[in-house]
Amino acid sequence: xxxxxxxxxxxxxxxxxxxxxxxxxxxxxxxxxxxxxxxxxxxxxxxxxxxxxxxxxxxxxxxxxxxxxxxxxxxxxxxxxxxxxxxxxxxxxxxxxxxxxxxxxxxxxxxxxxxxxxxxxxxxxxxxxxxxxxxxxxxxxxxxxxxxxxxxxxxxxxxxxxxxxxxxxxxxxxxxxxxxxxxxxxxxxxxxxxxxxxxxxxxxxxxxxxxxxxxxxxxxxxxxxxxxxxxxxxxxxxxxxxxxxxxxxxxxxxxxxxxxxxxxxxxxxxxxxxxxxxxxxxxxxxxxxxxxxxxxxxxxxxxxxxxxxxxxxxxxxxxxxxxxxxxxxxxxxx
Numbered sequence: 001x002x003x004x005x006x007x008x009x010x011x012x013x014x015x016x017x018x019x020x021x022x023x024x025x026x027x028x029x030x031x032x033x034x035x036x037x038x039x040x041x042x043x044x045x046x047x048x049x050x051x052x053x054x055x056x057x058x059x060x061x062x063x064x065x066x067x068x069x070x071x072x073x074x075x076x077x078x079x080x081x082x083x084x085x086x087x088x089x090x091x092x093x094x095x096x097x098x099x100x101x102x103x104x105x106x107x108x109x110x111x112x113x114x115x116x117x118x119x120x121x122x123x124x125x126x127x128x129x130x131x132x133x134x135x136x137x138x139x140x141x142x143x144x145x146x147x148x149x150x151x152x153x154x155x156x157x158x159x160x161x162x163x164x165x166x167x168x169x170x171x172x173x174x175x176x177x178x179x180x181x182x183x184x185x186x187x188x189x190x191x192x193x194x195x196x197x198x199x200x201x202x203x204x205x206x207x208x209x210x211x212x213x214x215x216x217x218x219x220x221x222x223x224x225x226x227x228x229x230x231x232x233x234x235x236x237x238x239x240x241x242x243x244x245x246x247x248x249x250x251x252x253x254x255x256x257x258x259x260x261x262x263x264x265x266x267x268x269x270x271x272x273x274x275x276x277x278x279x280x281x282x283x284x285x286x287x288x289x290x291x292x293x294x295x296x297x298x299x300x301x302x303x304x305x306x307x308x309x310x311x312x313x314x315x316x317x318x319x320x321x322x323x324x325x326x327x328x329x330x331x332x333x334x
Contacts, residue, residue, distance in 0.1 A: 044334075049096040053287070053329020057088040057116060057149070060322050061179055061212065063245075063263065065302045066315040075128045075135075077317060081210070083144055083181050087120035090149070092327060098159075108157045108169060118147035123183050138197075139190040142183040142206055150178040155218055165227060171220040175239060176213070179321070183208040186251075202251070209248045212319070214295065216241035216269065231277040231285075239269035243297050243319055256305040263316050265300025269293065277331070288328040295321040 064080035067073050092114040099107050123142040129135040155173030162168060186206035191197045216239040224233040245263040249255050270293075277287040300316035 045099070045101050047098040047100065048334045049094075049331050050334075051092075051094040051096070051287070051329055051331040053092050053289075053327050055090050055092070055289075055325055055327030057086075057090055057323050057325035059086040059088060059149075059324075060084045061086075061181065061320070063319040064317045066317055069313055069315050071299065071315040071317065074131050076131045077128055077133055078314070079125070079127050080133070082124045082126075083121060083147075083210075084124065085121045086118050086144060086147065086323075088116040088118050088147075088149055090114050090116040090325065090327065092329070104156075106158065108159060108171075110153070110155050110157075110171070110173075112151070112153045114149070114151040116149035116151075118144055118149075121147070123181075125183075136190060137192045138188075140186055140188050140202075142187070142208075143185045144182055145184055146182040148180045150176075150180075152176045153218065155220060157220070157222070165225055167224045167226065169222045169224070171218065171222065171237075173218045173220075175216040175218050175237075177216070177321075178214075179212045181210045181212070183210075204251055207250045209250075210245060211247070212243065212245040212263075212321075214239075214241045214243055214269075214321070229279045231275075231279070233273075233275035233277070235271070235273040235275070237269075237271040237273075239271070239295065241267050241269055241295065241297070243267055243300065245319075254307055256307050256309075259305055261302060261304040263300060263302055263319065265297035265316055265319060267295060267297030267319070269295030269321070283333050285331045285333065286328075287331060289326070291323075291325045291327070293321065293323045293325075 060083060062080065062082040062084075064077045067075050067078040092112065094110065094112040097109040099105050121144045123144050125140045125142070126133070126136055127138040129137050153173060153175045155171040157169040157171035159167050159169045184206055186202035188197045188199050188202065191199065218237050218239055220235060220237040222233060222235045224231060243263065243265045246259055247261050248258045249260040250257065252260060255261070271291065273289055273291040275287060275289045277285050279285040297316070297319040299318065301313060302316040303311055303313045305311050
């Protein structure tokens, strides 16, 4: 966009974090009860696995807007932002519960949380006068240093045993994903306007921000082969998502700050994850995963907030999030 300060109001972040904290307190309660049951019953209330790992995610987020609210006028793509080749170092933790007694007997609950920090990538901001990305009149590039990600998920499922070794588990649940993307060290690459900006590094300090939040319902299937020491798993997740983003374009004096514009849309996504797990003992295992994510919104709304208190809207064409991630870690089983 022809040029996002603080991230989205922390209300958006505190709600899912509050949920996760509450869930973890429940997990601690279940763990205590499970340990108590070990003394007095043949079978614990729940089998509990705690996992910790780290990994690297390669990701891209891109969005574009039209020149009007209908999306039919020229140009149909007025402005497009691409955050490409993001390289994100992640730390992740998870809790897995399998209930042996009580109301949730035989059910599984999985809780996952991941936090990431970007260490590489490029931001490309292009503006067009023609349809379908033609007649590009402005392009700038910047650095996404300082960008972060946060993901949280809770699902519940019921394992179906096909034979002694093979299990299929359908899951439903909720997923929260946030990308807090920054833009620094701007460089103008193209500008063909009459009152053009000088080609080269920006003369003013670029410190723009774009924060995206995906709140999603999850429907998933997990297929697992459980050998004596080796487990192989394939997880497929389908997401129905509600997307919201806020931006602060710090170099646009005609835009309001810290909320320069906002995006709303709905969409869908698919995740695919492969997992190998080696059980060194019944209480300790090592694992490695490879994960693919592909999310896309439908057409939505882009609203710009101007410094004089007015606002204007146009069509948000789409938002696309694509990523691959490799992770490894260990699990403790109780």
